Amino acid sequence: MAERDTSFLFSGTSFNRKKFPTVFTRFKEKKENDELIEEPKLIEDGNSAEEEERGKAQIVSKKRKRKAVNSGPVEGFSVFKSSKSQKVNEDDEQAENEIIQGKKEYQRQVERDAIFRKKHNIHVSGSNVPSPLQSFAELKTRFKSKSYILRNLADLGFKEPTPIQRQAIPVLLSGRECFASAPTGSGKTFAFVCPILMKLKRASKDGVRAVILCPTRELAAQTARECKKLSKGRKFYIKLMTKQLVKGADFSKIPCDILISTPFRVQFAVRKRKLDLSKVEFLVLDESDKLFELGLVKQVDSVVKACSNPSILRSLFSATLPDTVEELARTIMHDAIRVIIGRKNSASESIKQKLVFVGSEEGKLLALRQTFEESLNPPVLVFVQNKERAKELYNEMKFDDIRADVIHADLSQIQREEAVNNFRAGKTWVLIATDVIARGMDFKGVNCVVNYDFPDSSAAYIHRIGRSGRAGRSGEAITLYTEADVPYLRNIANVMAASGGEVPTWIMSLPKQKWKKHRPQREAILTKPIDEEE
Numbered sequence: 001m002a003e004r005d006t007s008f009l010f011s012g013t014s015f016n017r018k019k020f021p022t023v024f025t026r027f028k029e030k031k032e033n034d035e036l037i038e039e040p041k042l043i044e045d046g047n048s049a050e051e052e053e054r055g056k057a058q059i060v061s062k063k064r065k066r067k068a069v070n071s072g073p074v075e076g077f078s079v080f081k082s083s084k085s086q087k088v089n090e091d092d093e094q095a096e097n098e099i100i101q102g103k104k105e106y107q108r109q110v111e112r113d114a115i116f117r118k119k120h121n122i123h124v125s126g127s128n129v130p131s132p133l134q135s136f137a138e139l140k141t142r143f144k145s146k147s148y149i150l151r152n153l154a155d156l157g158f159k160e161p162t163p164i165q166r167q168a169i170p171v172l173l174s175g176r177e178c179f180a181s182a183p184t185g186s187g188k189t190f191a192f193v194c195p196i197l198m199k200l201k202r203a204s205k206d207g208v209r210a211v212i213l214c215p216t217r218e219l220a221a222q223t224a225r226e227c228k229k230l231s232k233g234r235k236f237y238i239k240l241m242t243k244q245l246v247k248g249a250d251f252s253k254i255p256c257d258i259l260i261s262t263p264f265r266v267q268f269a270v271r272k273r274k275l276d277l278s279k280v281e282f283l284v285l286d287e288s289d290k291l292f293e294l295g296l297v298k299q300v301d302s303v304v305k306a307c308s309n310p311s312i313l314r315s316l317f318s319a320t321l322p323d324t325v326e327e328l329a330r331t332i333m334h335d336a337i338r339v340i341i342g343r344k345n346s347a348s349e350s351i352k353q354k355l356v357f358v359g360s361e362e363g364k365l366l367a368l369r370q371t372f373e374e375s376l377n378p379p380v381l382v383f384v385q386n387k388e389r390a391k392e393l394y395n396e397m398k399f400d401d402i403r404a405d406v407i408h409a410d411l412s413q414i415q416r417e418e419a420v421n422n423f424r425a426g427k428t429w430v431l432i433a434t435d436v437i438a439r440g441m442d443f444k445g446v447n448c449v450v451n452y453d454f455p456d457s458s459a460a461y462i463h464r465i466g467r468s469g470r471a472g473r474s475g476e477a478i479t480l481y482t483e484a485d486v487p488y489l490r491n492i493a494n495v496m497a498a499s500g501g502e503v504p505t506w507i508m509s510l511p512k513q514k515w516k517k518h519r520p521q522r523e524a525i526l527t528k529p530i531d532e533e534e
């Protein structure tokens with residue numbers, strides 16, 4: 001296949017294969033080595049891997065049996081068949097019947113899986129896709145999980161798997177690579193944490209065995225906490241790559257089963273020769289489209305290169321999977337299974353979405369204050385375009401009668417953690433934020449997300465509003481827009497319509513705008529007249 005650059009929809013940048021050759025060669029090497037292995041036939045919505053294996057084993061043993069029978073002396077056209085030859089024929093017929101029955105059962109299973117997937121809005125492609133999970137109990141009956149997993153899932157109050165968990169868990173447990181897309185707040189974290197814990201079986205001091213990469217420190221910290229929740233009762237060494245660990249730790253002396261980090265920190269530790277990733281068996285790229293954006297892709301490339309174990313299992317997860325990233329994933333992963341829940345690149349359907357015209361920048365603060373006066377239903381997240389605007393808006397809101405706080409990249413790690421913790425604890429009602437917490441953060445029960453500044457891409461929109469309406473709860477999203485944002489309205493309107501929202505027809509009839517990062521120069525957020533400031 002001709003090698004060509006792949007551009008990323010959201011960054012507007014291109015992924016240069018020459019610049020990041022290792023990402024490609026790593027994945028390609030595996031593919032080439034594995035080409036010696038016979039490719040199984042392609043089945044959409046296929047059957048379970050073990051079932052398939054069982055079926056194959058049955059067929060092979062029958063064939064062997066037949067071969068053994070057939071390799072006896074050739075009798076020729078004798079009309080005087082011995083009783084022995086009659087027995088051979090009966091055996092032959094029985095074996096044939098059993099093969100037919102096996103094939104029929106396999107076909108029935110494929111049909112049952114297809115119906116079940118349809119019911120749960122699961123779309124798969126790839127060869128021999130394992131059957132989805134009917135229940136968490138199957139983790140034990142079908143995949144022999146240890147009891148602690150089921151106990152912890154029950155303690156967390158999870159009654160049944162979410163659609164992404166139903167499909168991605170068996171895929172990874174069957175040793176298949178996977179790229180998966182499912183709506184925000186639909187349980188993707190446990191969809192990869194659960195199979196990793198099950199596959200690792202028990203703690204070991206033999207080096208890092210799983211790496212989970214996340215685009216932000218906040219998300220890495222949250223994922224580490226989720227891993228610990230699911231592994232409660234087992235002494236796995238789960239390490240969040242902190243600043244201290246990056247600087248001082250020698251990983252050859254620290255036991256670590258699962259390492260969770262931003263790509264920068266892992267890459268730094270590897271470069272300092274403090275971290276050996278050659279034994280890594282699982283590599284997860286969470287929020288994968290973000291990780292492939294310019295600024296992170298180089299670091300991800302280094303980590304992929306350092307994970308040199310040829311039998312490594314890689315997986316990509318995100319709520320947004322642009323075609324370009326998917327195309328890239330398709331060329332670099334080995335016999336991967338694609339799992340899409342619902343419609344690709346659409347927002348969670350449990351969020352009520354609203355567009356509000358505010359005329360100009362001045363109108364925004366008025367609109368926000370009015371909304372809060374009429375109905376402030378905390379917790380509320382307010383997203384702005386950059387850290388300067390976050391500071392400005394915070395300065396305006398901190399004297400109002402609401403408990404507001406702010407989070408952006410200029411704050412220290414401790415201040416950022418505090419802002420997140422206070423918001424989680426309900427001490428902060430309104431958290432003003434940049435896109436630094438737009439992805440992956442799981443704040444329980446955010447009632448409303450306000451896009452004070454119009455998001456710079458449809459992916460940013462999906463992730464921002466996805467901080468609300470999680471795990472089946474309902475939520476609300478209000479997007480303020482000015483004249484400057486009108487050309488990009490249609491892109492957001494498309495997302496709204498795709499997730500069942502109502503959109504005015506005039507917006508749908510606007511011309512489609514090729515989406516570039518939309519970050520217009522905006523007037524400062526300030527209610528005091530300029531001369532009063534001076």
Ligand SMILES: Nc1ncnc2c1ncn2[C@@H]1O[C@H](COP(=O)(O)OP(=O)(O)OP(=O)(O)O)[C@@H](O)[C@H]1O
Pocket residue numbers: 157158159160161162165182183184185186187188189190318319439440441442466470471
């Ligand atoms: N099977 C389940 N049943 C009920 N709740 C669940 C289940 N699995 C996960 N959850 C909960 O759903 C919430 C969202 O999960 P998670 O953070 O993994 O979502 P996500 O799909 O990764 O979202 P995002 O795309 O925003 O990162 C969490 O609070 C989690 O505890």
